Amino acid sequence: MNRQTFHRQRGAVLFVALVMLLLITLAAVAGMRGMQLEGRMTGNRLEQHRLMSAAESALREGEGRLRSSTRALDNCTAGTTPCFTAPATTYATDFSKSNLYAGLDGSTRLLRSARWYLRYIANNCKGGAGGSGNSYLSKGQVGCTYYYEVNAQAYKGTAGGKACGADALCLRSTFGLVIP
Secondary structure, eight states: OOHHHHHHTTTHHHHHHHHHHHHHHHHHHHHHHHHHHHHHHHHHHHHHHHHHHHHHHHHHHHHHHHHTOSSOOEEGGGOOSSEESSBOOSSOOOGGGOEEOOOTTSOOOOSSEEEEEEEEEEEEEOOOSSSSGGGGTTTTOTTEEEEEEEEEEEESSOOSOOOSSSSEEEEEEEEEEEEO
C-alpha cells in the first residue's frame, strides 16, 4: 500500500462511525415512540374493558331487579322499587334519576362507577276484564307481559352521571316481564 492511499482514508472512518451512531440513535428513538404508542393503546383498551364490564354489570342488575318483580312496575313517583322513570318514547338517555350500581346483594363494588334506570315500553295482555291493555299497567294482571327498557352507563370518576359518549359508556337492553 502506498502512502497516497493511506492519507486519503484518514478521516473516513470517523465520518462513517458518526453516521452509523446517528442512524442507531434514530432507530432507538423511533422504537421508544412505538413502545409509548403501544402502551397508550393497551391502557385505553384496558380502560374500555373496565367500562364495558361495569356497564354490563349495571345492565344485569337492572334486569335482575326486573326479573325478581312479581308485578308490573310503577312510575318512580309512587315511591316503589324497582320502578320505571318514564315511558320510552325517545331514544335519548337521562341518567339524572338513575340508580347507582350496588349489585343484587347491595354491597358489590366495581372498578368504575356505574348507574342504571328503567323505562316502560309497552305491555301485551291476553284479555281479561278492565278494558285495554294499558289499564293493567300497575295491576300486574295475570297473563300480561310488560316490556321495559334497561339503560346502564359506566364512567371513570364519581360524578352523578355523565352524557353518553367519550367519557361514559352506555348500554341498553329490552326486558319482558311476564306475569304468569
